[in-house]
Amino acid sequence: MTDLSRRDFVKLCAATSMGLVIGIPVVGRATNSSTELHPLIRIGLDGRVTLYAQNPEMGQGVKTSLPMIVAEELDIDWESVRVEQADWDPRLENQFSGGSLSIRLNYGAMRQAGATARAMLLAAAARQLDRPVAELATQSGYVIDESRGVRLSYADLSEAAAALPVPDAPELKNDKEFRLIGTSVADVDLNPMTTGHQQFSLDLKLPDMLYVVVKRCPHGDGQPLSFDAATAKKVPGVVDFHVLRNVDHGGRIILPNCPNFVSGVAVVATNTWAALEGARKLEVEWQMPEERDDSDELFRRFEKALDDEAEIVRRDGEPEISAAERSIDVTYSLPFLAHIPMEPMNCTAHVTGDKAEVWAPTQNPPMAAEAVAKVLDIPEDNVTIHVERSGGAFGRRYYADFITDTVLLSRQFKRPVKTIWSREDDVRHDYFRPASTQRIRAAATDGKITHWHQKVASHPREIYLERDGSPAEIGNYEFPAGFVPNLLFDYVPVPARVPLGQWRATNHSSNVFVVSSAIDELAHSAGMDPVEFWLGLVGDEQFVQVREDFRFDASRLKEVISLAADKSDWGARLPEGSARGLSASYNQGAWVAEVAEVTVKDDRLKVDRITCAVDCGLVINPQGAINQVEGGIVEGLAAALYGKITVKDGVVQESNFHDYRFCRIRDIPTIDVHFVSSSDAPRGLGEGPLPPVAPAVTNAIFAATGKRIRELPIRL
């Protein structure tokens, strides 16, 4: 991973009416020269400081936490700062939200940005006061010369500062000097979000705008053959129709990892309701693809594939053991899952000539821009992407399929267009978390796992997206690799056509369930307490070299397990029918252990409490971080209790919150979150707390009832 903290910062422009602007130079994008910049900090001559939030906000809090890091090094009061969301800019690096990487990748760069501006302001003050920089200090937006009792505001210095050379390596604060990082700060949009004034993408209204709902082909690979608009036309407000076929617009995949399933008939209207009703009433004859999946049949193929020859992902020692030597030989199954962000997919665009202006709730502005340029055949420089606050995303908004159709329609109708997805379209036309069936054959002796063979059968997303690289849904670095002397991970791809994508925590959402369940099964088969068994497995070495380029800090895993056990009163007696279960993992940058406490009574499950211990390195904004952990836990719980997408004859059967359920407040246990105090650089947090939830709950169910759940969602 690139070390961003050593990146040089250069000046965007000389002093203008905007004042001092600091940004990041470009590295690694062929379309840009390396000297161009993007503004992150704007100090207006009016004294106003605007910080730009670089990465898309979807509820994970980076619109607040990334600018906090800049403000810390800039040495300015948070209350005086105004935060704005940055548009897509090719000069920015890592301008995407995914993989729990926003803070992890940009922590150094944000610090450098703030420190660079501060150094330039100090240098300007030194000139003006004719004093050495070393004699000056900064505080709350002022440069201070204490010996003379002089204070100069950043605003007054910004013009002179902008004309100075940009320092190569501005001094960063010592972590111990942090005043803002590590304190709880309210979300920058808290007030508008609670008063109804927060603008989401779906709220946009442009002059002369058309409202469009696309009647989507039930299968992404199908095409409309013909349509009958007789009834749809009668809906007041419906004004036009337009056929979209992905084969006419660059094909089903227009960029690596970027599907383009635009096929359908657009119903064009003067308001949203007319478009929705028109689409409902429109009759379309579809050409469906030959190959149409059935998820039940697919699971049978997965199970059968576990006896087929497999691709070896990792092999250590002599992992094969005879049936007699196995402590466990068990198979787990995980379903397809949908994203269902609260704000259904939508986009607004205005294409004029060879220019496109787009307002999108996107997680991935660079991909959005590239896809728009490709589908319209215009230069990327002609594309503007306004990044809108997303009403949830969870990985669904990583792609650009909901953007490409909108720009095509705006070009067709020569007007601003907003496309709106119904909830039904949102559920049925998702890119699902891969389903898989996984088998564990393992042996433990004297409380130690000696052999571990994990064989995964799934339909690989890479085949679907026509992408290079290993299709395996298990990585060669995953736990317990490095901790078991004889280990085999292998993978059988079972090709199918159900669209797959990035779901929160990606494949860890499946693999952690399998791994944490199997470890629990091994602990019980050895007659050992699961906490004791886990601690023995993790061992006493601080570092384990899992792969040549991946040294795993096992002591941090051990610490979260001990902390979760301690905080959950592990071992303390519970009433009849209640029990605790443990799971642990390192994924997406976080060491996480969770203990679930459940009660099973009359075959009904109640999850009473989840205790979560997390080590994600330095926490920037504790209140936001806790919100992320709680959210991840709730999402993990919803998947454990309810989540399942089924496909019949190529068509997704679920459609809305009644048949694709999510937790409501009555489902929510007491959630206790404990962070391990750390001065290590921040890691990831948005995803790590999700995967351990399901196995903690199912392990607790086993402890309470003796019933082992090996298939999700949970059915008692």
Added chain:
Amino acid sequence: MVRFTLNGEDYGFPGDSDTPLLWVLRDSAGLTGTKYGCGTGLCGACTVHVDGEARRACILPVSAIEGRTVTTIEGLSPNGSHPVQRAWQEENVPQCGYCQTGQIMAVAAMLERLPSPSDDDIDRQHTNICRCGAYSRIRRAIHRASELSRGESTDD
């Protein structure tokens, strides 16, 4: 023309009277704080008050509110000062924020009926979906709003 009182003012909607109140509010009245989440009354993102009661505007044809009084999040208080809004701000409830206006409207109506709800009351009566899972804070904020409404405590 369907006429009703909207946030204290007369409002007339000239379009199709089958149009759900949600789209009248959003597209015609320009009040976009009321959100579309499911279109079938399942999630509560579109919750508004009709004559003081919480209603899901996505399944309520505008014809059904002729002559009645509608309050949206924009009309709940002039500046976010309603006790439920203050509680939501104190507890930093939102993650993405999209469902929160509907949550706030549902809770404001619930507290009118039930000024001091127990946790069981909340489990039974508050059914809005928060896809980000901010439920622990929603529960705390409901109790806090109850305190603020009853004037028991106004400080942190």
